[in-house]
Amino acid sequence: xxxxxxxxxxxxxxxxxxxxxxxxxxxxxxxxxxxxxxxxxxxxxxxxxxxxxxxxxxxxxxxxxxxxxxxxxxxxxxxxxxxxxxxxxxxxxxxxxxxxxxxxxxxxxxxxxxxxxxxxxxxxxxxxxxxxxxxxxxxxxxxxxxxxxxxxxxxxxxxxxxxxxxxxxxxxxxxxxxxxxxxxxxxxxxxxxxxxxxxxxxxxxxxxxxxxxxxxxxxxxxxxxxxxxxxxxxxxxxxxxxxxxxxxxxxxxxxxxxxxxxxxxxxxxxxxxxxxxxxxxxxxxxxxxxxxxxxxxxxxxxxxxxxxxxxxxxxxxxxxxxxxxxxxxxxxxxxxxxxxxx
Numbered sequence: 001x002x003x004x005x006x007x008x009x010x011x012x013x014x015x016x017x018x019x020x021x022x023x024x025x026x027x028x029x030x031x032x033x034x035x036x037x038x039x040x041x042x043x044x045x046x047x048x049x050x051x052x053x054x055x056x057x058x059x060x061x062x063x064x065x066x067x068x069x070x071x072x073x074x075x076x077x078x079x080x081x082x083x084x085x086x087x088x089x090x091x092x093x094x095x096x097x098x099x100x101x102x103x104x105x106x107x108x109x110x111x112x113x114x115x116x117x118x119x120x121x122x123x124x125x126x127x128x129x130x131x132x133x134x135x136x137x138x139x140x141x142x143x144x145x146x147x148x149x150x151x152x153x154x155x156x157x158x159x160x161x162x163x164x165x166x167x168x169x170x171x172x173x174x175x176x177x178x179x180x181x182x183x184x185x186x187x188x189x190x191x192x193x194x195x196x197x198x199x200x201x202x203x204x205x206x207x208x209x210x211x212x213x214x215x216x217x218x219x220x221x222x223x224x225x226x227x228x229x230x231x232x233x234x235x236x237x238x239x240x241x242x243x244x245x246x247x248x249x250x251x252x253x254x255x256x257x258x259x260x261x262x263x264x265x266x267x268x269x270x271x272x273x274x275x276x277x278x279x280x281x282x283x284x285x286x287x288x289x290x291x292x293x294x295x296x297x298x299x300x301x302x303x304x305x306x307x308x309x310x311x312x313x314x315x316x317x318x319x320x321x322x323x324x325x326x327x328x329x330x331x332x333x334x335x336x337x338x339x340x341x342x
Contacts, residue, residue, distance in 0.1 A: 022285045027272070033082075034246045093125070123162065236298060239253050
């Protein structure tokens with residue numbers, strides 16, 4: 001999809017969102033495809049360790065192909081992860097290659113612990129456009145308190161090896177991002193000098209960008225948001241431009257729905273286009289406009305408490321739009337910095 005078509009789709013999504021259309025003419029431009037809902041770690045802030053067994057699994061390759069074959073005509077990019085570790089799927093690089101060959105931008109988020117030298121080679125060959133690594137805590141002590149089950153030195157070594165391999169082979173992609181969460185708990189805060197030292201090491205190895213994010217609040221029906229958070233807007237953008245597909249084929253409206261509570265459909269039984277404007281999606285869009293409090297998950301989501309401009313959440317908006325139109329490397333040159341939020 002070229003920049004002109006992308007711009008037209010973005011404008012169409014924006015107009016239909018602003019008009020609060022229950023039936024959306026443009027199909028989703030971004031998909032989260034959960035290649036694995038299993039994870040090898042038990043991170044302190046992640047609900048994955050508490051997911052019931054029937055929600056944990058690996059996406060079947062044939063199901064993945066069905067999704068890509070359907071969405072390649074209307075989506076621009078796909079995230080090959082959601083609740084689990086994508087490198088646990090034995091066909092993850094076949095999936096990446098298949099989606100890339102279909103003309104989709106491919107992105108992956110991983111904890112990096114399973115990226116062996118062989119997998120690093122396969123990753124580069126797969127044509128993936130962006131890969132982000134979670135390294136929460138930039139010292140061994142802080143990292144291993146958060147990423148329970150991981151080894152700090154091994155993870156950093158995997159990332160450095162991969163970044164160096166990309167440089168050695170003269171590859172332009174993938175765009176490599178390292179993310180860390182700025183935890184408020186003093187017990188897992190890394191000294192600033194250690195953070196800067198590791199940032200320098202990673203950038204010298206070839207990491208394109210290092211991002212620091214605020215501690216995250218997952219949307220849960222029983223969650224209590226901090227009292228200082230006030231709702232800034234009521235109508236979420238996700239149901240007008242994006243779709244999440246779980247490993248078993250269930251469709252969700254948003255990646256915030258970690259426990260797969262609000263099911264929109266099943267790709268094993270329906271086409272994506274049918275689901276997108278099916279009863280569940282249309283009722284969801286209607287409820288956002290008329291009765292947000294009836295959406296017990298959405299009404300307690302911290303995303304609705306974030307600042308807006310033109311009725312859209314400010315965080316991510318600029319980088320999302322420019323990324324859709326320009327791509328990662330052009331966006332980086334435009335911003336002239338390594339520090340931004342995805």
